[in-house]
Amino acid sequence: MKPLTILMDERDNVAIVANDGGLPAGTVLASGLVLVDKVPQAHKVALVDIPEGGAVRRYNVPIGYALKPIPAGSWVHERLLRMPEARELEGLPIATVKPEPQPALEGYSFEGYVNPDGSVGTRNILAITQTVQCVAGVTEFAVQRIKAELLPKYPNVDDVVALEHGYGCGVAIDAPDAIIPIRTLRNISLNPNFGGEVMVVSLGCEKLQPERLLPPGSIELKDERKDEALDVVCLQDEAHVGFMSMVDSIVRQAEVHLKRLNARRRQTVPASALVVGVQCGGSDAFSGVTANPAVGFCTDLLVRAGATVMFSEVTEVRDGIDQLTSRATTPEVAEAMIREMAWYDAYLKRGSADRSANTTPGNKKGGLSNIVEKAMGSIVKSGSSPISGVVSPGEKATQKGLLYAATPASDFICGTLQLAAGMNLHVFTTGRGTPYGLAECPVIKVATRDDLARRWHDLMDINAGTIATGEKTIADVGWEMFRLMLDVASGRKKTWAEQWKLHNALVLFNPAPVT
Numbered sequence: 060m061k062p063l064t065i066l067m068d069e070r071d072n073v074a075i076v077a078n079d080g081g082l083p084a085g086t087v088l089a090s091g092l093v094l095v096d097k098v099p100q101a102h103k104v105a106l107v108d109i110p111e112g113g114a115v116r117r118y119n120v121p122i123g124y125a126l127k128p129i130p131a132g133s134w135v136h137e138r139l140l141r142m143p144e145a146r147e148l149e150g151l152p153i154a155t156v157k158p159e160p161q162p163a164l165e166g167y168s169f170e171g172y173v174n175p176d177g178s179v180g181t182r183n184i185l186a187i188t189q190t191v192q193c194v195a196g197v198t199e200f201a202v203q204r205i206k207a208e209l210l211p212k213y214p215n216v217d218d219v220v221a222l223e224h225g226y227g228c229g230v231a232i233d234a235p236d237a238i239i240p241i242r243t244l245r246n247i248s249l250n251p252n253f254g255g256e257v258m259v260v261s262l263g264c265e266k267l268q269p270e271r272l273l274p275p276g277s278i279e280l281k282d283e284r285k286d287e288a289l290d291v292v293c294l295q296d297e298a299h300v301g302f303m304s305m306v307d308s309i310v311r312q313a314e315v316h317l318k319r320l321n322a323r324r325r326q327t328v329p330a331s332a333l334v335v336g337v338q339c340g341g342s343d344a345f346s347g348v349t350a351n352p353a354v355g356f357c358t359d360l361l362v363r364a365g366a367t368v369m370f371s372e373v374t375e376v377r378d379g380i381d382q383l384t385s386r387a388t389t390p391e392v393a394e395a396m397i398r399e400m401a402w403y404d405a406y407l408k409r410g411s412a413d414r415s416a417n418t419t420p421g422n423k424k425g426g427l428s429n430i431v432e433k434a435m436g437s438i439v440k441s442g443s444s445p446i447s448g449v450v451s452p453g454e455k456a457t458q459k460g461l462l463y464a465a466t467p468a469s470d471f472i473c474g475t476l477q478l479a480a481g482m483n484l485h486v487f488t489t490g491r492g493t494p495y496g497l498a499e500c501p502v503i504k505v506a507t508r509d510d511l512a513r514r515w516h517d518l519m520d521i522n523a524g525t526i527a528t529g530e531k532t533i534a535d536v537g538w539e540m541f542r543l544m545l546d547v548a549s550g551r552k553k554t555w556a557e558q559w560k561l562h563n564a565l566v567l568f569n570p571a572p573v574t
């Protein structure tokens with residue numbers, strides 16, 4: 060077995076071991092360095108002697124300081140490192156980097172569903188919005204009936220999805236931060252994949268009343284339907300006698316929307332209509348070497364094609380805030396990023412935590428020593444384009460280009476907030492492996508390692524592990540991803556998560572108190 064190590068920056072004093080199963084002590088690397096420890100796959104090896112207190116550099120960033128002398132050839136794991144302090148949010152470089160404008164990427168298109176508000180869907184789904192968790196059981200019962208009895212009659216509709224969530228009552232709904240879950244839910248029901256066909260199931264007595272969730276004017280309808288009232292089935296309505304009467308009402312109203320959705324057809328639209336959310340989960344040290352850089356390459360392609368790309372996960376970019384503020388197109392964009400970070404710092408502090416609460420046992424087993432190292436590998440998903448806007452949690456993205464959508468790193472909360480932002484395609488990288496999926500939007504999953512792609516061959520859509528083995532370049536995989544996106548967006552291909560109908564729950568971000 061030829062020893063394979065990967066160095067991210069010439070100035071780094073650690074490299075990671077790429078070989079499946081890691082490398083035993085005594086292995087001689089190409090440089091002549093002899094391993095003094097067994098180093099597991101994706102873990103770091105010291106390339107030089109590092110003195111006590113010395114910086115351990117990866118991505119040319121100090122990811123930690125040695126707690127004791129680390130001889131060259133040693134396994135550098137988290138127990139040997141002290142984590143650096145978080146970068147202050149003052150005195151940051153603001154819009155200092157002006158990347159060379161990249162040539163526009165023209166001639167790429169996909170087949171999508173054009174909506175009345177101008178957005179474009181990649182799927183044609185009937186979504187049933189719920190004001191409150193209380194109605195979830197009844198709605199799900201009705202959805203099963205709709206799928207069995209109605210959906211076969213409307214073959215152009217891809218699916219019927221109940222937007223179940225835990226919010227709506229028992230919450231401090233007038234607390235300032237309650238705006239986040241409320242607008243998240245509102246904007247999800249307006250996601251491009253639902254064709255503007257909004258129907259709501261309400262209980263009746265809940266705090267989040269339908270008109271508060273979707274005030275008049277929030278749904279953009281074509282002229283002849285402009286004055287149409289919000290379609291609400293209220294379970295406590297006196298007209299309902301018995302459970303089946305509620306179910307019948309939901310099924311009846313669903314058919315009105317199914318008919319309209321079924322009449323829609325895909326049409327050719329430019330790639331600029333894509334609204335892509337990128338995310339990672341179950342990360343390992345390969346995430347930042349293979350899959351995330353390939354996503355970053357693809358992000359640049361999408362930006363060049365005029366599309367919208369969102370990167371997120373506050374705690375995973377917090378340690379690279381200076382890289383982000385410097386790439387902002389304007390001081391206002393940089394200030395907005397700093398504002399989001401400061402808000403999140405305060406949110407974590409309120410819970411007596413900080414960004415270091417992010418890393419998991421699996422991350423550490425996968426070679427990521429701490430959040431600084433994880434963040435440096437996560438941030439590369441944003442590619443190298445200028446950052447042209449910031450989307451606050453639950454808000455809708457209203458511009459093209461590379462956007463920072465501020466969300467927690469939690470896979471489900473991030474995905475939910477990106478859906479609210481208008482995401483019509485999701486890209487998700489994983490090193491440890493996760494079967495993550497969303498019912499509302501296709502999720503393309505990218506494996507960081509060959510071994511994972513092999514074992515999870517029917518769950519992973521792209522194998523970026525080929526970058527570590529030298530079979531493919533970052534650009535090869537980035538282009539593969541871009542082309543797959545157009546195929547998936549067009550409905551020509553289904554992702555593995557779609558084929559198996561794997562999806563996770565919507566999880567609303569509610570920083571406000573519950574009662």
Ligand code: CA
Nearest residue numbers: 339340468470
């Ligand atoms: Ca995540």
